[in-house]
Amino acid sequence: MILVADSGSSKTDWMAYTPERTLQFSTQGINPYFLSEHDILRIVSKNKDFEPYADQIKEIYFFGAGCSSPDKHEVVSNGLSAYFTKAFVSVEHDMMGSVYATCGDSEGLTCILGTGSNITHFDGTKLSEGRHGLGYILGDEGSGTYFGKKMLQSYFYKRMPAPLARIFEESFDVKKEEVITSVYQKPFPNTYLAGFSRFMIQNYDHPFIRKTLRDGFQEFIDTNIKDYAGYDRMPVHFVGSISYYYREILTEACTANKITVGKILQKPIQELYNYILRRESIEA
Numbered sequence: 001m002i003l004v005a006d007s008g009s010s011k012t013d014w015m016a017y018t019p020e021r022t023l024q025f026s027t028q029g030i031n032p033y034f035l036s037e038h039d040i041l042r043i044v045s046k047n048k049d050f051e052p053y054a055d056q057i058k059e060i061y062f063f064g065a066g067c068s069s070p071d072k073h074e075v076v077s078n079g080l081s082a083y084f085t086k087a088f089v090s091v092e093h094d095m096m097g098s099v100y101a102t103c104g105d106s107e108g109l110t111c112i113l114g115t116g117s118n119i120t121h122f123d124g125t126k127l128s129e130g131r132h133g134l135g136y137i138l139g140d141e142g143s144g145t146y147f148g149k150k151m152l153q154s155y156f157y158k159r160m161p162a163p164l165a166r167i168f169e170e171s172f173d174v175k176k177e178e179v180i181t182s183v184y185q186k187p188f189p190n191t192y193l194a195g196f197s198r199f200m201i202q203n204y205d206h207p208f209i210r211k212t213l214r215d216g217f218q219e220f221i222d223t224n225i226k227d228y229a230g231y232d233r234m235p236v237h238f239v240g241s242i243s244y245y246y247r248e249i250l251t252e253a254c255t256a257n258k259i260t261v262g263k264i265l266q267k268p269i270q271e272l273y274n275y276i277l278r279r280e281s282i283e284a
Contacts, residue, residue, distance in 0.1 A: 001057045003087070004276050006097050006269045007031070007064035008240075009115045010191050012043075013269040017277060025049050031066040032075040034188060050083070060089045061276050062119025063097025065116065068133070079122050095120050097126030099127065100275040102237035108262060111220070111229060113250075115194045115242030117143035119224040125272065132224050136190040142220030144194030144242050149182060150212055151196045152179060171199055202244050213246050217253040235262030 002017045007030045014025040027045050035043075046049060060080055064073055073091040080089050099110045099122045112118045116134035117140045136145040154160040155168050156176060168174065183189045200209050225231050236259050243250055244266035254261050265271065 001053060001059075002276070002280065002282070003057045003060045003062070003084070004269070004273045005030075005062045005064070006267065006272055007062065007094060009034070009065050009188070010194070012064070013267055015269055015273040016057065017282060018056075019275070022273075023049075025055070029191075030062075030076060030079075032064075032072040034228070035075075035079075036074055037082065041082045044080065044083045052085055052091070055086055057087045059280075060087045062089065062091045063094050063100075063272065064091070065087060065094045067091050068093045073087040076166075092153070096127065098164060098237075098239040098265075099270050099274045101265060101271035102219070102239060102263045104275060108229060108234050109225065109236045111224065111236065111238045112240050113142050113220070113238055113243035116140045116143045117146065117220060117240075117242075118223070119228075121228050124251040128228075131227065136193065138214060139223075140190075141223050142216045142242065143240075144197040145190045147200060147212065147216055147242070148193040148196035150216065151199050152207075161206075163206055164206055167203065168199060171202070172196060174197060175252050180256075186195075197242070204246075210249060210262055213249045214253060217246075217250050218257075221253060221257050221259065226257070232258045235260050237262040238264045239266075239268050240265055 003014060005012055005014045007033045007130050008027045012027045021262065025047060027047050030040055030043060040160050057147050062076060064076060067076055073234065076091045077089045095110065095112060095118055097230040098112055099120060102110050103109065103122045105124055107122060107124050109119060109121055114173065117137060120130050121128040132139060151168065155174060156163055160168065182192050200213065205211050225236060236254065243264050247264045
């Protein structure tokens with residue numbers, strides 16, 4: 001059996017190949033910047049769906065947020081190997097998984113707009129060394145974390161229109177002290193902040209929300225996409241819930257900046273799974 005995983009900070013999507021059928025699972029997100037080997041073992045072992053197949057899985061291809069260095073690869077690999085004891089484990093950054101799902105073997109730019117944000121150029125063979133992906137404190141323009149912060153800032157600074165602010169209060173616990181404690185003292189602050197971005201989809205047609213989205217996507221374009229020479233001559237692909245749910249405004253912003261939009265995927269797992277099977281010469 002072959003197991004393919006795409007993991008963000010919030011959720012991991014898994015697909016497994018067997019000659020009889022394709023299996024799908026989901027677990028909590030696995031990010032080695034926030035989790036230890038033991039945490040990862042706990043996450044997979046408590047998912048009872050894995051139990052019947054744990055000894056049958058021979059290869060695992062894991063693509064995850066935070067897996068950008070050899071030491072982080074090792075954290076994930078060790079955590080998975082402790083449960084899937086008979087499997088060869090390959091760990092790569094989630095950006096590589098998104099590239100396989102969107103570009104395949106062709107040149108393009110691939111952007112992640114989910115809990116966090118990132119971008120890379122793929123020449124059909126390898127990724128370029130980028131200057132982006134600075135995380136939720138220094139970067140993450142246009143991401144769920146970014147827009148969650150924008151919602152909180154506009155609410156606390158009283159820049160959010162009063163009727164919208166009342167809806168915001170009804171939707172979330174927005175006591176200043178509790179928000180600050182959650183951001184600076186509790187685990188997974190990026191996921192916590194991104195949770196406030198859900199307010200935008202619930203109030204998508206409000207002019208304030210639409211302007212916030214346009215401004216955020218423009219910042220992502222200016223800071224990330226336009227940093228690549230020739231961005232206007234190749235397809236630009238997007239992966240993640242933010243790009244998917246707000247694809248109308250994202251596409252408008254790209255068109256205004258002469259950017260050719262390629263694929264917009266909520267989740268890369270299906271296309272990534274298909275790519276891995278083709279690469280390994282397996283007929284699904």
